[in-house]
Amino acid sequence: MEEAKIRKVDAIVIGGSAGSLEVILAIVAALPASTKTIIIIIVHRKNDAESLLENLIKSRTSLRVREVEDKDPLRYSTIYIAPPDYHLLFESRKEFSLDMTAKVQYSRPSIDVSFESAATIFKDSLAGLLLSGANADGTAGLISIASNGGIVLVQDPSSAEVDYMPQHALANAKVDFVVTANDLPAFIASICK
Amino acid sequence: MRGLNKHIIGDEELEQLLNELFLTHGYDFTNYAQASLRRRVNRLFIVDRISSFAELFYKVKTDKHYVTHLVEELTVNVTEMFRDPHVYKILREKIIPVLATHPVIRIWHAGCSTGEEVYSMAILLDEANLLHKSLLYATDVNPSVIENIRKGVFPLHHMKQYSENYIQSGGKRDFSSYYTAKYDWAIFDQKFKARMIPATHNLVSDRSFNEFQVIFCRNVLIYFDKDLQNKVLDLFDESLEKLGYLVLGSKENIRFSPIVSKYGQTDPHEKIWRKLKSEK
Numbered sequence: 001m002e003e004a005k006i007r008k009v010d011a012i013v014i015g016g017s018a019g020s021l022e023v024i025l026a027i028v029a030a031l032p033a034s035t036k037t038i039i040i041i042i043v044h045r046k047n048d049a050e051s052l053l054e055n056l057i058k059s060r061t062s063l064r065v066r067e068v069e070d071k072d073p074l075r076y077s078t079i080y081i082a083p084p085d086y087h088l089l090f091e092s093r094k095e096f097s098l099d100m101t102a103k104v105q106y107s108r109p110s111i112d113v114s115f116e117s118a119a120t121i122f123k124d125s126l127a128g129l130l131l132s133g134a135n136a137d138g139t140a141g142l143i144s145i146a147s148n149g150g151i152v153l154v155q156d157p158s159s160a161e162v163d164y165m166p167q168h169a170l171a172n173a174k175v176d177f178v179v180t181a182n183d184l185p186a187f188i189a190s191i192c193k
Numbered sequence: 194m195r196g197l198n199k200h201i202i203g204d205e206e207l208e209q210l211l212n213e214l215f216l217t218h219g220y221d222f223t224n225y226a227q228a229s230l231r232r233r234v235n236r237l238f239i240v241d242r243i244s245s246f247a248e249l250f251y252k253v254k255t256d257k258h259y260v261t262h263l264v265e266e267l268t269v270n271v272t273e274m275f276r277d278p279h280v281y282k283i284l285r286e287k288i289i290p291v292l293a294t295h296p297v298i299r300i301w302h303a304g305c306s307t308g309e310e311v312y313s314m315a316i317l318l319d320e321a322n323l324l325h326k327s328l329l330y331a332t333d334v335n336p337s338v339i340e341n342i343r344k345g346v347f348p349l350h351h352m353k354q355y356s357e358n359y360i361q362s363g364g365k366r367d368f369s370s371y372y373t374a375k376y377d378w379a380i381f382d383q384k385f386k387a388r389m390i391p392a393t394h395n396l397v398s399d400r401s402f403n404e405f406q407v408i409f410c411r412n413v414l415i416y417f418d419k420d421l422q423n424k425v426l427d428l429f430d431e432s433l434e435k436l437g438y439l440v441l442g443s444k445e446n447i448r449f450s451p452i453v454s455k456y457g458q459t460d461p462h463e464k465i466w467r468k469l470k471s472e473k
Contacts, residue, residue, distance in 0.1 A: 099226075
């Protein structure tokens with residue numbers, strides 16, 4: 001196995017499920033105001049009309065935060081959140097799209113779907129991070145990121161509230177870095193432009 | 194691993210497939226949003242157990258039944274009754290009272306799939322005592338899903354969810370009073386379909402066919418690229434009376450379209466626009 005290199009990327013996709021919220025909030029809180037890299041967050045959650053997640057994230061960062069609408073442009077220095085009950089896809093480096101096709105891994109949004117789509121668009125200028133959770137979503141997406149040359153990151157299962165999801169990824173995908181919840185904020189900030 | 198052995202269609206293959214569908218069968222998918230369309234094409238290889246692009250292409254060239262199936266797979270048919278109940282609450286409280294003043298209420302459900310939303314709207318109109326003077330035009334590109342609207346039959350196991358949605362939308366009656374359960378099916382009251390006009394209509398290629406006070410098109414535009422979205426929004430604009438309402442999906446927007454200057458959003462959180470001007 002070749003030595004994985006830490007490098008700065010244009011986009012980071014972060015997938016999480018049960019037990020991932022605190023880690024996500026810690027990561028966004030540690031991003032410097034000068035961050036250019038696009039951060040895209042895909043979490044399994046209920047369809048609520050009140051944008052709770054968006055507001056929580058906004059309270060922790062000075063960066064722009066937006067729950068994605070169909071065909072929204074991708075802009076640097078922005079944190080995007082996949083809307084509930086849609087799959088989030090990338091048309092190009094400049095445009096999102098949404099889709100409401102069947103759930104994947106019992107999930108919509110599915111982490112696999114967004115990771116696979118991001119991998120084909122951003123290639124080696126992408127990092128994918130999989131966090132705490134109780135299902136197998138995300139593993140296939142990480143495999144796709146690896147085969148497109150991106151950086152594959154997994155939360156250390158011993159530091160995860162629910163270790164099934166990161167454990168499943170470690171067992172099936174080629175992972176570049178396994179990082180504890182405590183170290184993730186600094187690590188993510190270090191690969192941002 | 195699931196991720197390793199699936200077929201991923203190449204750019205040229207996709208172009209070849211879309212050309213064939215258009216030239217031979219008249220279905221134009223060329224302005225569909227690519228990322229999602231690719232997913233659905235790739236899925237065909239798995240669900241239909243097709244091992245190569247050549248095999249898929251041969252089936253499309255030679256098997257008409259397969260083309261029907263393929264078009265159903267490539268167009269997305271996901272819908273539910275009273276989906277996003279807050280939208281129906283606004284319809285109930287703010288929009289239906291305005292519609293009540295019209296002698297005849299004409300509503301177009303564009304790309305309505307199996308018709309769950311059409312029945313939801315018919316129930317709202319019925320509860321406002323307006324169903325008798327309403328016409329609900331229900332159109333979709335797939336003839337098979339249109340057939341379901343004519344039948345008015347829906348899977349019984351969805352009714353619990355639909356009933357919860359109905360209550361959240363402000364519904365006060367017993368939702369089960371609107372249908373009869375038979376085996377695994379809920380058969381909806383005949384009075385609803387009596388006011389519906391189901392028809393096939395292709396948003397990509399067909400024209401405006403009437404003027405309406407409300408047009409619903411929820412979670413259809415997401416499958417189109419921006420050019421096609423703008424073309425379809427023009428078609429809706431042509432088909433909407435002044436002061437009529439356009440109801441889109443909860444993550445869709447008209448802000449990229451030139452028609453936006455004629456419209457006002459009825460509530461900043463809802464994807465309902467009112468046509469305020471006839472001219473730009």
